[in-house]
Amino acid sequence: MSKLDLEWLAVFDEIYKTGSVSKAAERLDMAQAAASTMLNKLRAHFDDRLFARTAQGMQPTPYAQRMLPHVREALAQLEQARGSRASFDPAAARRTFRICMTDISEVVLLPGLLDHLRRTAPGVHIETEIISTASGRRLEDGEVDLAVGFMPQLDAGFYQQTLFMQNFVCLAAQNHPRIGELLTRRRFEAEAHAVISSSGTGHAIVDKTIARLGLARNVVVRLSSFLSVARIVAHTELIVIVPRILGEVLVTQEPVKLLELPFELPSYAVKQHWHERFHADAGSAWLRRTVAQLFGTRTGPALT
Structure with missing residues (x-):
């Protein structure tokens, strides 16, 4: 069995992460041919293909899946061993x-x-x-x-x-026929709503608080992201609750307005x-x- 070069393990890890030899080479700042050579040496060393080319990219074999935690543990220990002396120069880093x-x-x-x-x-x-x-x-x-x-x-x-604290506001079209500059609780319950289901945004707080307050909300559309919400609101009579930091950007992009909510939602x-x-x-x-x-x-x- 040939000797095992630690640089090969880094290539193994990056191929596992990216599903691509070329992306692994790019992230390690090396030529693709060098990464391919190291993968071939790993295959010979372990007598296993390790990765098979599929429509979804380079997928690990069962043997490679079993190897992964041991490879990453070895890489992590090496990183910790040199971590106290390592430096990072952002101007020169790749x-x-x-x-x-x-x-x-x-x-x-x-x-x-x-x-x-x-x-x-x-x-x-x-x-x-x-x-x-x-x-x-x-x-x-x-x-x-x-x-x-x-x-x-x-x-x-x-x-x-x-990083910072965030709270919520309501977004409505600038020319909304029933909502002026003040949103009342009664009007909030009477209007049709768009709702966004997106991980990592604190929106679970909104749903829980509305349920706790016993507020009615006529949800007519559920969106998977915030990317289209301003355009939808601007061209319909729907209203939507969004984080304030996003609302402040959206009012500069579409004919929409921010309204304070007629009830209190927790910050996050x-x-x-x-x-x-x-x-x-x-x-x-x-x-x-x-x-x-x-x-x-x-x-x-x-x-x-």
Whole structure:
């Protein structure tokens, strides 16, 4: 059996994450041919194909699935061993970070982050994915570097940092025939509503509070994201509850208006989350500091 090169394990891990040899090579800043060669050496070393090409990308074999936790544990231990001496120079770095966030954050926060990185870390690239029930596992496995949103389901093993507090407002068309500048409780109950079901946005608070207050709500459409909500509201008589930070952006894009709700909804904390395995990684720590500096000014970041 040939000797095992630790660099091969990093290639294995990235192929597992991305389902692609070319993407793995890009994220490791190496030529695709080099990554392919390392994969072939891994196959020879373990006498297994490890990954099979499918319509969904490079899928792991059962043997590779059993290998994964051991490979990641070895990589994590090596990272921790050198973590105290590692440094990260954003101006010179070439690295891709993957961030879980809500569609709201993609609209409101991501442009500011990308603009900042273009000026201060031009070799740093960002990939995003929408927060889901799998986000906690993906943070733990290192498939995602950071998550930004409302994620109370995360338990032991995760760090979290509050960026800012958020509350809710109502969105209606500017020319709504029955709603002026004041929304009453009676009018809220009488109008037809759009509702968004999106992970990581704190919207479960809305549903629970409305139910507790005994409010009637005529829901005529349920949307999977916030991306179309302003246009729908602007061209219908529907009203919708949205986080204030999103509403403030949407009023600049469509003929809609913000209205204070005629009842009180709890505020919630928008936080960034990461797993303890990568707490000491210099690049991840730099990314977290950058996000906190850009978006944590509303309340001042507080580690919990």
